[in-house]
Amino acid sequence: MLPLVADWLGLPALAGAATRILAATMLAFLGMFVVMPPLIRWLRAQKLGESGAKGEGAALVDAMREGKKGTPTMGGLGIVACIGLATLLCADLSETRPWLLLLVLLGFAALGYSDDRVKMFRDARGMSSGSKLVLQVLLALGCGLGLWLVGQHDARTLLAGHAPAGFPYGFYEKELGGELYLVRLAIDQLAFPLIPVEHALALGWLLVPWVAFVTISCANAVNFTDGMDGLAAGTVFIAALAFAVIAYLVSRVDAADHLQALYVSGGQEVAVFCAAMAGACLGFLWFNAPPARVFMGDTGSQALGAGLGVAAAATKQELLFLLIGAVFVAEAGSVLIQKLVFKATKHRPQGGRRVFRCAPLHHHFQYLGWPETTIVVRFWIIAAICALLALVTLRLR
Numbered sequence: 450m451l452p453l454v455a456d457w458l459g460l461p462a463l464a465g466a467a468t469r470i471l472a473a474t475m476l477a478f479l480g481m482f483v484v485m486p487p488l489i490r491w492l493r494a495q496k497l498g499e500s501g502a503k504g505e506g507a508a509l510v511d512a513m514r515e516g517k518k519g520t521p522t523m524g525g526l527g528i529v530a531c532i533g534l535a536t537l538l539c540a541d542l543s544e545t546r547p548w549l550l551l552l553v554l555l556g557f558a559a560l561g562y563s564d565d566r567v568k569m570f571r572d573a574r575g576m577s578s579g580s581k582l583v584l585q586v587l588l589a590l591g592c593g594l595g596l597w598l599v600g601q602h603d604a605r606t607l608l609a610g611h612a613p614a615g616f617p618y619g620f621y622e623k624e625l626g627g628e629l630y631l632v633r634l635a636i637d638q639l640a641f642p643l644i645p646v647e648h649a650l651a652l653g654w655l656l657v658p659w660v661a662f663v664t665i666s667c668a669n670a671v672n673f674t675d676g677m678d679g680l681a682a683g684t685v686f687i688a689a690l691a692f693a694v695i696a697y698l699v700s701r702v703d704a705a706d707h708l709q710a711l712y713v714s715g716g717q718e719v720a721v722f723c724a725a726m727a728g729a730c731l732g733f734l735w736f737n738a739p740p741a742r743v744f745m746g747d748t749g750s751q752a753l754g755a756g757l758g759v760a761a762a763a764t765k766q767e768l769l770f771l772l773i774g775a776v777f778v779a780e781a782g783s784v785l786i787q788k789l790v791f792k793a794t795k796h797r798p799q800g801g802r803r804v805f806r807c808a809p810l811h812h813h814f815q816y817l818g819w820p821e822t823t824i825v826v827r828f829w830i831i832a833a834i835c836a837l838l839a840l841v842t843l844r845l846r
Contacts, residue, residue: 466700466717470693473539473721474728480531481732485524489736489743492521499744500569510812513821520741523565525749528729529558532756535725544715545602546763549595550722550756556588557668557755561747568747575747585665592759593660600636600656603714607634619651621712623702630702632712640765642772642842645709649765663767664758670777671754672747673784673809678739680811680825684776684832685753686730689723691773691836692760696720698843699764708843711765719763726756739822769842775835776828783810 492498498519533551540547560581568575575581604619613622613631621634637656638649652659675681698704700716713719730753736742745753754777761770771778787808795801806816814824 466697466720469539470697470717470720470724473535473725474693476538477531477535477725477728478732480534481527481729481735484527484530485733485736485743488524488527489521492523492743497521497523497565497569509815510807513815517741517744520744522569522744522746523562523748524733524736524743525558525561525745525747525752528733528745528749529554529752531729531732532722532725535728536722539725540718540721541715544718545595545599546715547718547722549592549599550719550759550763552595553588553592553664553759554752554756556591557585558748558752560584560588561672561749561751564747564751582665585668586661589661589664589755590657592664593657593762596660596759596762597637597654597656599715603634604636607714617647621702625702628703630706632702632705635699635711635713635716635765638711638765639767640711642769642839643845646711649711659767660759660762663762663770664755666781667758667761667770667774667777668751668754670774670781671757672750673780674777674811675745675747675750676809676811677821677825678741679734679737680828681745681750681753682730682733682737683825683829684774685757686727686734687829687832687836688757688770688773688777689727689730689753689760691839692757692764692766693720693723693727694840695766695769695843696723696760696764699766710843713764716764719760722756723760726753726760739825769839772839772842773836776832780809780811783808783813 498521499514499517532554536547536551542548564575564581607621608619611622612618613620616631619634619636619638620631622629622631624630633646633649637652637654638646639652639659640646640649671681671685674684696713696716696719698708699710699713700720702712704710705712733745733749737744757770757774761767761773766773783805786804790804791801805813807813811824811828815821
């Protein structure tokens with residue numbers, strides 16, 4: 450089946466995976482310049498803007514938020530629209546994985562949109578953490594079940610007649626360009642960085658809650674990161690670009706064989722989605738660069754984080770996300786550490802102890818006197834270095 454962009458233009462040459470990945474990046478990037486200006490005007494007209502200080506005791510953070518009061522939020526609607534359009538036009542829609550990625554993107558965007566509206570019109574703190582977590586779990590479990598079913602389908606259809614004799618279940622033999630390649634098919638395994646695929650752990654049905662955990666963790670980690678102009682968009686751009694490269698490599702039996710990585714049939718469609726995500730985030734930075742004309746809100750941050758989490762699970766590189774998304778991990782980790790330590794020590798006479806001046810981590814550096822743009826650019830640099838290191842680890846198995 451030809452992707453829509455190749456079918457509509459009558460150019461079968463556009464059906465190649467590398468071409469479609471580049472096309473998705475450009476379509477999502479350019480689409481942002483079409484979508485965002487009218488969306489920003491509409492958000493202003495509807496008074497859907499930043500609510501300002503939350504009065505939670507962090508004076509510097511409240512002052513920053515008060516200075517950005519009224520700036521349109523929910524710009525994530527434009528990001529999600531452009532990712533969705535680029536994916537639908539450039540992906541092979543006969544594959545299941547792009548549909549799963551789009552569904553989780555839309556589901557978490559809808560959840561984030563609801564949270565944004567609560568923050569604006571009811572309670573500045575947003576939806577209750579319990580109700581939000583329940584909805585996240587339901588969405589993520591559905592995606593985990595979808596990925597498990599896709600893996601089982603691949604095993605049934607690809608291994609029949611192509612499983613080499615004498616090898617454990619899951620190994621797949623394929624001829625490409627006159628060369629015979631032997632790879633381990635991605636079914637339900639958990640792969641470990643720096644370790645060959647024969648040591649990947651088969652999770653079975655436990656893949657479903659595992660994918661749910663990864664998805665929810667990534668969604669919340671990106672949400673925590675979204676606190677300064679350009680910070681979340683820039684770091685997601687870098688992570689999505691890294692996963693686009695990984696997804697393309699593991700979709701090829703020759704590259705998977707060479708890298709000793711799990712072979713993901715249809716992984717090139719995950720690469721198309723990640724490329725669209727990268728292009729949309731890069732386009733969003735044009736409008737979100739300091740001083741921001743629009744914020745992505747939870748509508749964007751939750752959707753992008755969940756999309757990255759599912760892309761990591763679909764390419765069997767969940768643990769590599771710890772390095773590719775090191776900034777997200779540090780941001781979420783700072784919040785968790787701050788809360789746990791404070792609760793454990795709150796009965797002291799002098800009150801609860803704080804490990805950081807303020808959490809998430811970017812606010813800690815704000816309290817140390819770093820300007821906002823310095824924090825953002827330095828976090829981008831760290832994210833880029835970590836993403837490059839993660840790509841290097843693929844070759845070190």
